[in-house]
Amino acid sequence: MSLRRLWAIVLKELRQMRRDRVTLAMIVGIPVMQLVLFGYAINLNLRHLQAGIADQANTSASRALLMDMVATEVITPALRVDTPDALMHALREGRISVGVVIPPDFERRRYEGREAVQVLVDGSDTVVQSAAVQLAQVPLQSQPLANDRPLRAGAVAAAGQISVVAFYNPQRRSAINIVPGLIGIILTMTMVMFTAVAIVRERERGNMELLIATPLTRSELMIGKVLPYAVIGLVQTTLVLLLGMWLFDVPVRGSVLDVYLASILLITANLALGLLISTKAQSQFQAMQMTMFVFLPSILLSGFMFPFAGMPRVVQWLAEVLPLTHFLRLVRGIMLRGARWWELWPEVLALVAFIAVMMTLAILRFRKRLD
Structure with missing residues (x-):
């Protein structure tokens, strides 16, 4: 093997690559693209999911709960409707990924420890479904209703009062x-x-x-x-x-x-x-x-x-x-x-x-x- 002939072939290939702008762009562009996309654009920790709100109670407590949910940064209110059916329609059309339903008797349910809030999720995306589960951890501060015995200060509602219901792929x-x-x-x-x-x-x-x-x-x-x-x-x-x-x-x-x-x-x-x-x-x-x-x-x-x-x-x-x-x-x-x-x-x-x-x-x- 002649090193001189081998070096001549190497120089030829280098010069040909230098003239080929597409190949040169691939040499530089693919590493840069992968680094930027994986390092900057790809984020598995979901935040700011488009959410619809159906607050049928419309009380200070229900509004405070919604503020707590938004504060988690998991959801961002994008739609406000009056009924759960409207939320389901928006969910099917893909306009929202999450729907929050607060029933008219929210105060009574919250005080009695029953299911007080329902979170509807587009379960066709399992990652969105996993992120929405975090909303079930938002605490409900229990307050007494009129003529009821007072509760101890800072009492938190029982677990399970916020339920997450996944549609379209409940088995994940x-x-x-x-x-x-x-x-x-x-x-x-x-x-x-x-x-x-x-x-x-x-x-x-x-x-x-x-x-x-x-x-x-x-x-x-x-x-x-x-x-x-x-x-x-x-x-x-x-x-x-x-x-x-x-x-x-x-x-x-x-x-x-x-x-x-x-x-x-x-x-x-x-x-x-x-x-x-x-x-x-x-x-x-x-x-x-x-x-x-x-x-x-x-x-x-x-x-x-x-x-x-x-x-x-x-x-x-x-x-x-x-x-x-x-x-x-x-x-x-x-x-x-x-x-x-x-x-x-x-x-x-x-x-x-x-x-x-x-x-x-x-x-x-x-x-x-x-x-």
Whole structure:
């Protein structure tokens, strides 16, 4: 072995990496991204869960209890309603994660040591369910009612007066939360990569010039290239659904058609993003590298692996740009809470807007590159 020839090859590779800006960005970007995301954005200690309040007693004691609950920083009041039914409706739509119900006879229940407060929790997320249990530890200061014998100062209500009721996943089975999210993870990973690599592969093989010479418009060419992958995405969705129901008994409480409509939105969004990446990538290797830049934040910030509510506000704003974030809310709302797609219209609107922007940018960049 010649050290001189070996050193020449090493220098060649270093110079080639220096010219390849995407590879250089991956070398620096992935460690920085992982450090920032895991060190700053990921927080398993949930705080400030969106909560709905139904204070039917509306007394000084009930208001003091709510202030004590808010002081724990576990919940943040986001909605005030009059009835528990309204809280359940908001819980199903995903507008809140926790609901606090204080009945009209709160004072009597508190004094008699009976269940005085009920905390309703969206149990489809087991981490949220675990965090909400902390609310049951908030003390109720017992005070005597009129004409009753006085209690000793500082007496605390009996344990169990604040009950936590988990809906949609009372057994706290992780598979019920994970399997619907896996649909989004698989579609994000495969659809973006397949589309980005497919377009670049045509360019590398010299087939793109032949396609341009045909009467096809650029929009027809790009949409026609990605339609087969949309079918593949639906096959993957069906496979995950069937295996999830068969192996893990994952329920589909909503409409299966709504699940497929949500999946089509995510598939289209990822295909549009893959097209945009393909207009920038110069090779298949670069396309896969750029796909990693999309996939890594998606899996970490969307709420699939780590609770969305535990992230800093700035990171939550960034996560709102990712299509996987909105799909997870859609698919979990439909499959686990039985919501209909029009009840989750903000997530549908966000995905439609993402598709429109990405597809427009991809077509504009594609035309500019071919002229």
